[in-house]
Amino acid sequence: MRLSTYRSALKRLKALGFKKVFSDNLADAAGVTAVQVRKDFSMFGISGNKRAGYSVDELVVQLGRVLGKNEVQRVIVVGAGRIGTALVRYKGFEGGGIKVVAAFDIDPAKFDDKAEVPVIPIDEVTSFIRANGIRVAMLAVPEMAAQRVSEILVAAGIRGILNFAPIGLRSTDEVVVNNINLEVELENLIYFVNAARGSADKGEGDR
Amino acid sequence: MRLSTYRSALKRLKALGFKKVFSDNLADAAGVTAVQVRKDFSMFGISGNKRAGYSVDELVVQLGRVLGKNEVQRVIVVGAGRIGTALVRYKGFEGGGIKVVAAFDIDPAKFDDKAEVPVIPIDEVTSFIRANGIRVAMLAVPEMAAQRVSEILVAAGIRGILNFAPIGLRSTDEVVVNNINLEVELENLIYFVNAARGSADKGEGDR
């Protein structure tokens, strides 16, 4: 599913002043081929104009529709360590209709009720999720805690987890998990770099 | 290329006390099927024992060999903001033969020569890369700077970039790029969560 990637690329093209885009502009910006763009769009009923490509503004709306961007998505961050804090402050979410509404931690030294994004005791995460109808969480707790915390989140009603703990959590019927394991990503990259060094193999960085 | 994922899963199993693993242990831990594990292994000439699976210690060595883990990989972090700092301090790299040797930033307030991982002026990144033969960098600078900085890195000799800036950099003959766009990852997850809500569709988090 590359629609989010297209949306991200489209925002950049729009910032550059594009009013219309052709499938190969988007392909370039997203790192795929023009045919892939058109095929992906047609699968979601997004269509352009034969000779004039796609209107940027219309495309923003159409991608937003498919991706459920009509309303702001409220998410929480669990674990207010360095990665958790970076996620709370991440600028890239702001323009994208994603709002981090709270962070949770076990360490009292990190609690902060007054902050723009409050840091709340982890004990209160279940009631917070229920009271606010939160469905998506970013998980940035230590490896040891990840499994247990994720179970608590799912029990409370979380249906999607973006997991930064270095332990592959599994998607189930109840929850969709997207794992980002930084060591795996970096190690994989190093593998391709080394492979490229030896052979004339070009190699591409995963995903 | 899932070998890094297997290696990560294997380390966890080892920590749990496993001396031997079967392909389905690894499959479980890595989130794939047992046949995929065996096929992947056989493609890289990694073999086990018919009735006794794989010796954990031997497998560690064999995966290490393929992944080039005989020597410590030295990497740099470019951009010492919140994400950059989180990467510098990331615990998960330590056990994995990856060492962050320096961070770079443009802001003098962040410079720190004495730190365990020094923060060095970005002006010195080219000479540092050349002097130390660094080949891999993690890029965590603002979107605006990402393209330009990446060109500087490649010119200096970097051959692999793990890019956290929200702009898709392209792999070329000179450099392998692995992009991690947090907004795209999260938005994609939200899409699957919403899809699962409506239909009985289960959905899986990309990659």
Added chain:
DNA sequence: TAGATTGTTAATCGATTAACAATC
């Protein structure tokens, strides 16, 4: 031996690409 497991060959599935018709 019977059962469990690896490793491989062939079949299936899904995704990408090639080719091209439609049309602005």
Added chain:
DNA sequence: TAGATTGTTAATCGATTAACAATC
């Protein structure tokens, strides 16, 4: 009209899975 572009059908490619032989 000619040329550029979309959208789709069919062909290709690669990856996953099914089936099973080998063997500890």
